[in-house]
Amino acid sequence: MTHATLQVALDILELHRAVRIAEEAVAGGADWIEVGTPLIKSEGMAAVRQIREAFPGRVIVADMKIADTGTVEVEMAAKAGANVVCVLADADDTVIAECVRAAHLYGVRVMADLINVADPVARARDLASLGVDIVNAHVGIDQQMIGKNSVDLLRSLAGEVSIPLAVAGGLDASTAAQAVSVGADIVIVGGWIVKSGDVEGSARRIREAIDAPSVASPAKQSMDEEIRALFMQVSAPNVTDAMHRKGAMNGLFPLTFGVKAVGPAVTVQSFPGDWAKPVEAIDVCKPGDVLVIYNAAATHVSPWGELATRSAINRGVAGVIIDGSARDVDDIRALKFPLFARASVPNAGEPKGFGEINAEIPCCGQTVRPGDWIVADESGAVVVPKERAYEVARRALEVKKNEERVRAEIARGSTLAEVQELYKWEKK
Numbered sequence: 371m372t373h374a375t376l377q378v379a380l381d382i383l384e385l386h387r388a389v390r391i392a393e394e395a396v397a398g399g400a401d402w403i404e405v406g407t408p409l410i411k412s413e414g415m416a417a418v419r420q421i422r423e424a425f426p427g428r429v430i431v432a433d434m435k436i437a438d439t440g441t442v443e444v445e446m447a448a449k450a451g452a453n454v455v456c457v458l459a460d461a462d463d464t465v466i467a468e469c470v471r472a473a474h475l476y477g478v479r480v481m482a483d484l485i486n487v488a489d490p491v492a493r494a495r496d497l498a499s500l501g502v503d504i505v506n507a508h509v510g511i512d513q514q515m516i517g518k519n520s521v522d523l524l525r526s527l528a529g530e531v532s533i534p535l536a537v538a539g540g541l542d543a544s545t546a547a548q549a550v551s552v553g554a555d556i557v558i559v560g561g562w563i564v565k566s567g568d569v570e571g572s573a574r575r576i577r578e579a580i581d582a583p584s585v586a587s588p589a590k591q592s593m594d595e596e597i598r599a600l601f602m603q604v605s606a607p608n609v610t611d612a613m614h615r616k617g618a619m620n621g622l623f624p625l626t627f628g629v630k631a632v633g634p635a636v637t638v639q640s641f642p643g644d645w646a647k648p649v650e651a652i653d654v655c656k657p658g659d660v661l662v663i664y665n666a667a668a669t670h671v672s673p674w675g676e677l678a679t680r681s682a683i684n685r686g687v688a689g690v691i692i693d694g695s696a697r698d699v700d701d702i703r704a705l706k707f708p709l710f711a712r713a714s715v716p717n718a719g720e721p722k723g724f725g726e727i728n729a730e731i732p733c734c735g736q737t738v739r740p741g742d743w744i745v746a747d748e749s750g751a752v753v754v755p756k757e758r759a760y761e762v763a764r765r766a767l768e769v770k771k772n773e774e775r776v777r778a779e780i781a782r783g784s785t786l787a788e789v790q791e792l793y794k795w796e797k798k
């Protein structure tokens with residue numbers, strides 16, 4: 371049976387939480403405990419000391435990401451109780467050599483992190499000859515958000531060096547198993563375990579996956595399918611959080627409930643009382659599109675109602691957003707169609723035909739271009755520029771994951787201020 375080492379990366383800021391999370395991860399089957407870079411930056415070597423004290427028999431990894439002064443940094447981590455110390459593979463050879471010398475003096479190992487290295491295979495060979503003990507095929511969190519993949523990086527290294535290979539970056543149970551089948555000796559998992567609402571269960575699922583790796587690879591999706599699948603897993607608030615609190619439409623309300631609209635925008639520029647372009651635009655939509663209608667914020671007349679909704683359902687339209695009003699709301703609710711507007715009003719106006727389909731439009735304080743992504747739920751609607759849709763969707767999922775563990779800790783009786791140490795982190 372394969373036995374890869376499972377290293378849990380404590381990538382969190384609060385030390386008191388890190389200890390508990392590590393206990394749960396170890397109970398779920400984690401072997402090594404990594405004091406993650408964010409924890410080291412937040413708490414310093416005290417974090418390494420405390421984790422060492424709490425886990426006397428475990429291998430402790432200090433993810434120092436050393437870039438300079440190799441001796442000093444390896445020494446401080448080793449003296450605090452680390453068994454493995456991480457250096458940036460991109461650091462100068464003099465730094466690597468100093469790390470290796472200091473590691474030998476203190477009886478610890480050096481792991482080199484290949485994050486952002488231009489030629490990972492050549493650099494991994496150099497590192498092995500400089501005396502590094504482990505190389506880590508690591509794709510960083512920001513790089514993951516644009517689709518870079520640590521298993522691909524690991525694959526390129528397999529068989530190229532004789533020292534152990536670690537892998538890190540966005541791994542879950544399925545990709546951890548793939549990593550082991552590609553040749554990983556050490557599987558490093560952060561977010562998927564430590565941000566989970568059930569840390570022990572998540573660690574156990576990874577443990578089981580890497581102990582009996584299956585090589586089945588998931589069916590390939592198109593980029594749009596992937597973006598939609600990601601956005602369907604998150605909420606509109608997760609999305610605006612992922613965009614640094616941007617993108618939300620103001621003054622818009624859900625007129626139907628318990629439904630969500632996700633999809634690329636088909637836009638409509640229209641005028642109050644003129645419902646021709648909004649209705650014609652239904653026939654321009656592809657299944658899964660969201661119709662976004664600028665109707666000059668009018669609240670005295672509606673360009674949308676039940677018959678338009680039934681037509682939109684026939685076309686597979688994912689939802690409608692109106693900077694203006696809608697009517698027949700009772701019928702539309704019964705149809706469970708996602709509809710968002712400023713107001714409801716019974717007047718319909720006339721189909722005159724002014725306006726434009728698929729032009730850039732203003733909508734509730736945002737600019738929407740055809741193809742920009744819309745995520746709308748009962749909290750409201752967010753527009754995501756099409757160029758950043760994949761990245762924002764990935765980041766929104768991270769936001770959601772971050773909330774899972776916090777939610778679990780609140781369920782155990784903590785408050786949000788306690789969990790996040792709000793007072794400590796107030797801006798000074």
Ligand SMILES: O=C(CO)[C@H](O)[C@H](O)COP(=O)(O)O
Binds near residue numbers: 381406433508558561
């Ligand atoms: O070193 C790191 C970030 O720089 C992380 O520890 C590593 O990427 C693992 O975390 P995750 O599984 O969340 O990607």
